[in-house]
Amino acid sequence: MAATKSGRLPGRHRRPAERQATYGEVIALGEFRALWLGQGLSLLGDQLSRVALSVLVFERTDSPLATASVYALTYLPPIIGGPLLAGLADRYARRRIMIACDLLRALLVALMAIPGTSFPVLCALVFCVVLLSAPFSAARAALLPELLEGDRYVAGSALQNMTNQGAQMLGFAAGGALIMAMGPYRALALDAVTFLLSALIIVFGVRRRPAPAQADGGRPSMWMMTRAGARLVFGDRRLRTLVLIAWLCGFYVLPEGIATPYAAALTGGDDAQRISLVTGLLMGAMPTGTVVGAFLFSRYVSPSGRLRMMGWMAMLTCAPLVLCALRPPLTVVLVLWFLSGVGGAYQLAANAAFVQCVPAEQRGQAFGLVQSGLLASQGLGILVGGAAADHLGPELVVALAGAAGLTVAAALAALWRRCRREVIERVRAEAPL
Template sequence: MIRAVHAARLDRLFVAHTQSALGTGAGYVVLLLVVYQRFDSAWALSAILLAGFLPSMLFGPLLGAAVDRWPRRRCAIAADLIRATAFVGIGVIDSFAAMAAFAMLAGAGESLFRPAILAGIADSVSDDEGELAPVTSLYTAIEDLGITLGPAVAGVALLFIDPVGVLLLNGLTFGVSALLLVGVDLDRHRSKHHRELGRPTLLAATGESFRALRGLTRVNAVIVASSLALGFAAMINVAEVLLAKETLGAGDSGYSALVAVYGIGIVIGAALVSRVRLGGEMRILLGGILLFGLATIGSGLAAVLGVALITFTLAGAGEGLEGVSGRLILQRDVPGDLQGRVFAVKETAGSWGFGLAFAGGGALASLLDPGQVFLIAGFGAILVALATAIVLRRRAPREVAEVAG
């Protein structure tokens, strides 16, 4: 994977990504601490978290159109500067309205950054030489590693500085990332074609992305299946603390261990996709969702912590397999001048799935045993994988006939 990154001349991108991913993981943990310290309210926590999702939920495709309109490096740098400003603002201004506004600003930066980078990787890396899968896999694994190690990084940082200081350091990591990205070419094979394109308005360009999706069966399958799978993952996020403490009697340490091994599983799953060959992505995506579903059922049935640690690791691996393979399908199937918008549509659908399932998971957790919530999520994921496979199998002969006709 490292060799592929070097061959694609993306070393600076991955240095920037690694340090900002660790900062983001730590910043997320500390943000919750700061909000609770300032307002002592679970509602405030929920509102700030929701504010971070709102830009993707409401304006994701529009931000994706900006990625397809302007140079991707410029969009990525702007996104980093936006996120740096947001986290510094959250750290120094303690009013609830300001924190919510800055959380939305951070979410907007994230919604601009990820499509720019993923589309830029697809444009900069040679898929013919087998570099796209390992580069995308490594990018995703680092992203997930930041989330996994975030609590540990935050814990070490809090030994020396206060929570606000950690937020300011997170803002600094985005500033460093912006500086490093100045030397990264994310439009290597796009510039000449891009100059020849017309200039529709951003709203018109956003509409084009939805029209283009009508003929992209695999891409639509990825967007729907991944969003539903993410929703089921969000559902168990709500119930896992109850499973650890009430069902397994494992306490805070057991809960922390389950969260840690799930994250490790995601990183392992993401790394395993580095060798996927062209044409095998959909099987891996569906297999990942199926593995997540089966392992989640196993978690719901687990009676001891040791078994749950294994099933949580496997569920995380399934999520990692699904995440990278879905990105590869979009990178390979979507025309380059549409990738920013289509990646943004996927992010928007995932944000809605996560938000709705998070709320629904809370309701279920209050009505059912934690294990039952896991069983519902697991069987739901299996149904998603099977239904997607059936739809694709039925659709494939029809598309072949249409091409032949």
């Protein structure tokens, strides 16, 4: 068959290049703006309270293990109740679930802000607050694909991710200074107010929708829904690989849990105010990198290109941490942790691929299982890291976490390469032209 002057064979047409959805398209949707703003407010308060708890416990105990244990309480509750509670997002109206969770969390955090609250009661309240984040996050994650279709979902997820990381960055970086100015109890009271504001924004900004329709028309028990969700997620090779890649964060989030003892090691451990300042800088380095990575990844990489780069980006999250074994100065540590955060943008691609493979009526349970595993992997990693830092020192523990995570990430990247073709074709088919 003869070729034309342009060198193309007649009768063959190239598929138009994929076009990424713009942030403007997503922000124009009022319901998305409500979810976006409410989540950012509550996260900002959460990060402030985490810094307060971390610094307070380290000042009282001078123990990396005790500090990491309390920090881990903000991640571990989903191991116990997360998978069961996440199913509420597929059983009841998702808007109602989010409002109820925000109001309950506001009440519990307000109790934490009462001066003189005993340490065991404070830990119990922290546990309950984080436990309620499972159904809230599952409902929000399941609702988002209904508001945003195709690559708009990735753009919206990127905006939320950048906002969430920006809230973490601001809360961590300014947390030390604010704690010195207002005290830990007032910081907790401010966290309670952010939950109330989030509930109000959802009430007035998100319209009512009925509960998700079940395939059999009935309302199965929570246990049956949990089992069905587990079979769906872990019975599919693509979903199983995506979930394991997402749970890789247990390795590269570990440094945040021992940021205070790491700051003490960098500063000599004599000046409490300087330790608080350096702790905030360290905790803010990774979220800052994730904001930059999410913007570049979502704005300048095509939908299918994100899926191809996902394995390499996952390895980038852990590789820089290995260099902490050399005990570099603060400036270099901040750069290394920043680069690790840039790699964390791969979660956008994993999230989008996951949505492609999960039926709409099971999204709440599926997202809940993934979110519970995310928090649990981070909490366990931080807890193990804190215990190891007592004996090995924080620098070596961070380096070992990076080396272990890099090994696991490389293996998962190879698995993803074998099963990504179908997902890429589906993303290409739905991408705006």
